[in-house]
Amino acid sequence: MAGKYDDLARAILENVGGRENVNSVAHCITRVRFKLKDEGKANTEVIEKLDGVIKVMQANGQYQVVVGNKVEDVYDAVVAVGGLAAGGEVEADDEDAPKGFAAKAIDLVSGIFAPMLGTFAAAGIMKGLLAAATTFFPAFKADGAYTILYTVADGMFYFLPVILAYTASKKFKMSEFTGMAIGLALVYPTMVALTGGEVVGSVDLGFAGTFSWYATFFGIPIIMPASGYTSSVIPVLLMVWFGSKIEHWCKQHMPASIKMFFVPLVTMTITICFGFMIIGPIATLITNLLALLFNTLFGLPVVGPVVGCLIVATAWMPLVIFGFHWSLVPIAIMALTTQGYNNITCAVIGHSFALGAVMFAMYLKNKDENFRGICLPAIISSFFFGITEPGIYGVALPDKKAFVIACLGSAAGGLVMGLSGAVSYISGGLGVFNWLSYIDPGTFGTGITNMIWAIVASMVAAVVGFVIEYATYKSEAAK
Structure with missing residues (x-):
């Protein structure tokens, strides 16, 4: 059965240079975002005149077709009529990646955060509704309905490292499941509960904060923020990036007969251990310094x-x-x-x-x-x-x-x-x-x-x- 936006999708694909000119396609809340092999083949003037297209933007290495609120339907139609791979993505060649530090940084951040923002916003709306409900009806907080609805609101925030591990894995071109395993380690209940125990030692870094550890790894302090890594952002992104480097190296040097099991084993073990020992504290330091920067500005x-x-x-x-x-x-x-x-x-x-x-x-x-x-x-x-x-x-x-x-x-x-x-x-x-x-x-x-x-x-x-x-x-x- 033909879809409502199939004709529009065909017209867009034809005028971006055809399916063979598309390296990858994704979408945000209003734009179908193409990465084209040759943007010179795209007929921007024709695309902007198509019924349903608002504007075409070319920025950060992407050819962005702005279609507004119907973006998901148009994107699905583009994937279907174009015969693109599941998820609408095809591996891009390195030479087609965004050029320049700023373009690469924005492409990286948008690629990691854009796919989850709709669901993230939905969870935030539920949090807001529950906050309003308990403000005006405090007794509602003791009801089982509140508990269930709060899982809708807070679940994604609590396990945010797992969600970001998935999207970051796709961006860093590593196994999504290995990446998610890294994110899951950060929110594993035993590690979360670790910060509730007795402080073994601490070091005061002045304006950067006090760093404490609650256990050691063969004598090396396991330094963690007091709240653990639930709902955190920077630690999991750095760990998945590091893990992608380990995984790529293992795939190149391990015999094919053992790759299936040993690549994820080595990647997860090294990344998670190194992550808790080194990357986590560094990420916490970066987080503290960024917070200090903005708090200083807003606190003047x-x-x-x-x-x-x-x-x-x-x-x-x-x-x-x-x-x-x-x-x-x-x-x-x-x-x-x-x-x-x-x-x-x-x-x-x-x-x-x-x-x-x-x-x-x-x-x-x-x-x-x-x-x-x-x-x-x-x-x-x-x-x-x-x-x-x-x-x-x-x-x-x-x-x-x-x-x-x-x-x-x-x-x-x-x-x-x-x-x-x-x-x-x-x-x-x-x-x-x-x-x-x-x-x-x-x-x-x-x-x-x-x-x-x-x-x-x-x-x-x-x-x-x-x-x-x-x-x-x-x-x-x-x-």
Whole structure:
């Protein structure tokens, strides 16, 4: 049976140079992301005129076709009609990899985090809903229903190293199951419980924190953070990268007759042991230093939170255009897992509301039916789901001034967050669902205060964007 988007998928594949020009294909929340052997063979002008395509972006070694909320259906159709391998990926040649440090770094981070963000956000939404429920109905926390629903909310956060081990293994081209075994070792109950025992020794590294160990490995201290490695980010990424090097070496030097069992045995043993002895403490040190850097910026007297929030909120949408916003995602997750709150990306709460309001002002003044047909879905997507690419590429960027005004609105929302000192406590949904992320789960005693500030920041961003755009917009420009 033909799928709804099969014709669109065929047209896209034909105009990217055909199936034979595709090294790999993946998707994020709005874009089908191709890695092409030769981007010169792609007919960008034709693709951008296809019904259902919003924009084409070429960045970080990827040919990105922006299709909006229907991205999963279009991606599935591309995989099906193109006869691509299961999962839609074909091994890319080394010469087709992104060039330059920045491009490689963004490609690496987006490749690791993008596949799990939808489910990660869904778990965050459930956490927010439960936090709201127990805030207004405290007795609900003692109910069995709360316990079951909390596994939906917290399971992915707790076992985050396992999820990241899987996606990182694919990115580093090693066995996914061997990578997951490394992640599982980090959250193994015995190792998690180890930090609850008696401290055998410790060393104070000053501003980098105090490092303690609770057991030894043949006399070598097993240094672990007090909370263990559950919900951690950097340790598992470094361990899987190291493990991929071990695995590749073993595959090259071991006899074929013993590879099946001994490659994963040697890889897991060396990586896990070395990981707990060396990589884990190094990763903890990196985590502490990154946290110190951002806490120093945001902790500067009077101006810290304001300056930090203004910078992040103003730059967020320009970063989205080039995919550079991915660089802040692991830092935000790290902040959540180390200090229990996020004061970094919480500043961007207003960006989707500012963009949605700017587009709404344009929608009211521009009576062109084609323009309104593009604008209305983008407004809904931006306000309610926080997905801004359709609005950025399809409406705001072509107007240029509208994009600048949306950034100003986002900055106004960031200013409110900076002045209020509000932080988020979970990595939840986007748009209106992101408000739930600001409800205190009961750890810091702030209740719904930060959520109120998040709503205020969103409304301020929307009002600033709407008022400026409505006062200055001329519909002829859009035509």
